[in-house]
Amino acid sequence: MELGTTLALDVRGLCKTFTQGQWWQKRFQHRVLDNLSLKLRTHTTVAIVGKSGCGKTTLAMCLVGLERPDAGEILLYGESIQFTQRRRPTTAQQDIQLIFQESGGALNPRMSAIQIIEEPLLLGGHYARKERRDLAESMMQRVGISLHSKHRLPHEFSGGQRQRLAIARALVLKPRILILDEIFAGLDLSIQGQIANLLLQLQECEGLSYICISHNLALVSQIAHEIALMEQGKIVRQMSSGLVADYLLHSSGGEHKSGLQPEAGALGAYSGA
Amino acid sequence: MKFLVRRFLHSVFLLMGVSLLSFSLLQLTPGSFFDEMQLNPQISRATVSRLRAEYGMDRPMLQRYVCWLESAARGDWGLSFAYNAPVAPLIWARARNTLLLTGLALPLAWIIALPIGVLSAGERYRWIDRGGNLVASVLLVTPELLLALGLLWLALRTRWFPAGGMASVVPIKHGAAAHIKDLVQHLFAPVTVLVLGSLPVLLRHIRSAMVDALQTPYIKAARSHGIPYLRILFRHALLAASSPLLSLAGLSLASLLSVSLLVEVIMNWPGLGPLLLEAILARDVYVVVGAVMLSGLFLVCATAVSDVLLFIADPRIRTEDLA
Amino acid sequence: MRLLSKKSLLLMSLVAIHVPILFSGLFAPYDVAEQNRDFSFVPPSRIHFTDAHRTLHLRPSVCSLENSGFGQYHENRDRCFPIHFLIMGSPYLLFGVFKSNLHLFGVEAPAKIFLMGTDLYGRDVFSRFLYGGQLSLLTGILATALSLGFGVLFGTLAGYYGGWPDAVIMRIAELFLALPWLYLLFAVRAFLPLNLNAAAAFCLLVSVIGIVGWARPARLVRGIALSSRERHYVLAARLFGGSDSYLIRRHVLPDAYAVIITQAVLLIPQYVLAEVTLSFLGLGVGEPTPSWGNMLSTLQQYQVLVSYWWLAIPGAVLVPVFCSYLLLASELQPRRTAIDA
Numbered sequence: 001m002e003l004g005t006t007l008a009l010d011v012r013g014l015c016k017t018f019t020q021g022q023w024w025q026k027r028f029q030h031r032v033l034d035n036l037s038l039k040l041r042t043h044t045t046v047a048i049v050g051k052s053g054c055g056k057t058t059l060a061m062c063l064v065g066l067e068r069p070d071a072g073e074i075l076l077y078g079e080s081i082q083f084t085q086r087r088r089p090t091t092a093q094q095d096i097q098l099i100f101q102e103s104g105g106a107l108n109p110r111m112s113a114i115q116i117i118e119e120p121l122l123l124g125g126h127y128a129r130k131e132r133r134d135l136a137e138s139m140m141q142r143v144g145i146s147l148h149s150k151h152r153l154p155h156e157f158s159g160g161q162r163q164r165l166a167i168a169r170a171l172v173l174k175p176r177i178l179i180l181d182e183i184f185a186g187l188d189l190s191i192q193g194q195i196a197n198l199l200l201q202l203q204e205c206e207g208l209s210y211i212c213i214s215h216n217l218a219l220v221s222q223i224a225h226e227i228a229l230m231e232q233g234k235i236v237r238q239m240s241s242g243l244v245a246d247y248l249l250h251s252s253g254g255e256h257k258s259g260l261q262p263e264a265g266a267l268g269a270y271s272g273a
Numbered sequence: 274m275k276f277l278v279r280r281f282l283h284s285v286f287l288l289m290g291v292s293l294l295s296f297s298l299l300q301l302t303p304g305s306f307f308d309e310m311q312l313n314p315q316i317s318r319a320t321v322s323r324l325r326a327e328y329g330m331d332r333p334m335l336q337r338y339v340c341w342l343e344s345a346a347r348g349d350w351g352l353s354f355a356y357n358a359p360v361a362p363l364i365w366a367r368a369r370n371t372l373l374l375t376g377l378a379l380p381l382a383w384i385i386a387l388p389i390g391v392l393s394a395g396e397r398y399r400w401i402d403r404g405g406n407l408v409a410s411v412l413l414v415t416p417e418l419l420l421a422l423g424l425l426w427l428a429l430r431t432r433w434f435p436a437g438g439m440a441s442v443v444p445i446k447h448g449a450a451a452h453i454k455d456l457v458q459h460l461f462a463p464v465t466v467l468v469l470g471s472l473p474v475l476l477r478h479i480r481s482a483m484v485d486a487l488q489t490p491y492i493k494a495a496r497s498h499g500i501p502y503l504r505i506l507f508r509h510a511l512l513a514a515s516s517p518l519l520s521l522a523g524l525s526l527a528s529l530l531s532v533s534l535l536v537e538v539i540m541n542w543p544g545l546g547p548l549l550l551e552a553i554l555a556r557d558v559y560v561v562v563g564a565v566m567l568s569g570l571f572l573v574c575a576t577a578v579s580d581v582l583l584f585i586a587d588p589r590i591r592t593e594d595l596a
Numbered sequence: 597m598r599l600l601s602k603k604s605l606l607l608m609s610l611v612a613i614h615v616p617i618l619f620s621g622l623f624a625p626y627d628v629a630e631q632n633r634d635f636s637f638v639p640p641s642r643i644h645f646t647d648a649h650r651t652l653h654l655r656p657s658v659c660s661l662e663n664s665g666f667g668q669y670h671e672n673r674d675r676c677f678p679i680h681f682l683i684m685g686s687p688y689l690l691f692g693v694f695k696s697n698l699h700l701f702g703v704e705a706p707a708k709i710f711l712m713g714t715d716l717y718g719r720d721v722f723s724r725f726l727y728g729g730q731l732s733l734l735t736g737i738l739a740t741a742l743s744l745g746f747g748v749l750f751g752t753l754a755g756y757y758g759g760w761p762d763a764v765i766m767r768i769a770e771l772f773l774a775l776p777w778l779y780l781l782f783a784v785r786a787f788l789p790l791n792l793n794a795a796a797a798f799c800l801l802v803s804v805i806g807i808v809g810w811a812r813p814a815r816l817v818r819g820i821a822l823s824s825r826e827r828h829y830v831l832a833a834r835l836f837g838g839s840d841s842y843l844i845r846r847h848v849l850p851d852a853y854a855v856i857i858t859q860a861v862l863l864i865p866q867y868v869l870a871e872v873t874l875s876f877l878g879l880g881v882g883e884p885t886p887s888w889g890n891m892l893s894t895l896q897q898y899q900v901l902v903s904y905w906w907l908a909i910p911g912a913v914l915v916p917v918f919c920s921y922l923l924l925a926s927e928l929q930p931r932r933t934a935i936d937a
Contacts, residue, residue, distance in 0.1 A: 539896065553785065
């Protein structure tokens, strides 16, 4: 596939510090994002790989507007995103959607599959009832869930199907960038492969850009074009995925490796994906 | 110690808040003691307004509150209109009797509930559990009001124990022993109601805390080591269940105080209950505020004691505190 | 036996308690204020299926009473009057709106039927018990609605927004929880007017009991809102542009429904008891309007307590009321389902 040349997302000097403790207590400053910069071209997948606690999820939250960065700038297709004081994403940010880790908690257990997929349409656009239903149903089929099960509740689906539902819900508003936060965690190897295939297919048809967050380097290097290594709130290196193996072999400091374990089995399983 | 100091400051703050709350409610009061006095033709208007000024009722609320705080600090807790005396000694004389009731009922209830609760958790679904559960359910659905009336009826019918009051009207014998015997006889009915009233809640909590404790892996391990079952129940599991139970002990005083209020009125026990009721009917507001504050103080003390016990019993809080 | 399953028994008992009280005008044979000064403290009427000649009749009857002085009554077995069903009697307002004079049962004029005896003024305790139940239960239900309303509102605000609203609301809730509830009830009641007509006293009782109890449900709901606002599906809905009110309505409150319903069922009997207690002590609704509490308050006189047991019936009925509400609560207790897993 041909990679895009324009920048979909350009993150410049993002900083975020969390403060622990109330005003009468001793405070702890915890710098989660430290002058972080990241570039994402259109039709591209960038994988952000790092140890747990290095700020990956905070980065995702900042990108979609659920957290407000202290400093820095996010350019979406060349336009800067304004951050509002409230914890509410701006309309521009609806172009970026997030798929959460552990899909079980990402779907309301009281809503049926079709209701879940319709929700963004209800909130984000002005659609008639019928139109909403049609869009949601077609999206459900796109991600490979049969319409027979549209009235089922999330706990009646398998883990992989739930992840498909989450993808359908994120895509129904037609975003251009999708952030995948540890979406492979807790899934079987074969299911991981199916989901990865689905994502690649969707990227092909819809022209999406992905930011894929994971701690499993081997897995994401199968679907990512570029790999960004993240450490203590910074992107320490962004490179083409072909160079990762070399980098790991030759990098002098051993500390990257502890967080990024290439799993032999995973590498083998996805050679076809 | 940080844990205890924090708790102490918190309770002081709570009491201040309670007093402020009652004073803001006081502000809403439509009538007052003096309004009713004004209706009496024998008292002149001038006297009423002089009295009103004397008691500081003509001043704004905040000023009155500050005055009250000063008097509380002096140990007076304001002036009672009806008795024309400082509130504190008035309340204290009655509060002692309330404390006697609840102070007896609280340990008694625990002494009865603890072995039954522990054993019914240990012997789940056996006869002791079922029996305990049945008794607890029956007591749970019987309001204390009914229990008190029933006991009173029994006392009046059978004359087994005195019906109401704190002492016999005609003292039969002199001497400390006779007095104590008389007091114990009078204590029987109200304490029984209080104990029976608090039993069901205690039983349920003890049982569920123990069931949780018995399911922890280390209790299972202890059983596999061959430690005698009763020893496991009463030493290991009870100790493990002690944290929720200690906080329950503080809280159980709250319901006990409430019930005691009612029982005292029904059984003519000269405690806070009748005093508070009279004060409400006579609009003697400072007595009401004083009694309510005192009940808050009791509860704060009870939670403080249970906190200290918790601190002693739970090594985790201690180490957290040192860190 | 489907009919005798636990659930249907529970349902039947709830219906048996509430329907006669709801339609008290229909079920009560007399008006609450109707006095029979010659018949004070009459024990419950005996219902006969035989007449003076010991012949059996299908239609039950009551015999006329004769006052033999000194509070003693005896039945005149020669003058028996059959009990009629669905007869016309004193007029009343059903639900306070519909005029009617139909009564479920009654006897002809000279005789009187007192299913639960009479009180000092010779008023029918059964009729007063039904009307009093209306007041007591309604107080419980309305006060529950009030305190749950406040509790859910403030609990959701505190839990959902966190930060300073949370701190302020929860500190105030702590004040309400810092006192034993009866003391708190008394304290609030103490500062409100004492001598009121029935309607005003009723409204006052409802608001006092309701407001005093808001803190506990508020705490519960806050805990739920606090955990559910961090759920991923709530964050996702926020990403799609859901407003705070939408998120609370659609995602946060449904998490709390089960707890709110259980709380309601637990609070109603508690608040009925609060009404009974306050009226018993003379701080609630006063005579001549009946309520279970003020009907019981005559029992504070030892002589009444010992001699006239039937006056304790309004208190004894609290036991089945409590029983059925508590059973209902345990039926409604949310079970661990796959949804929670």
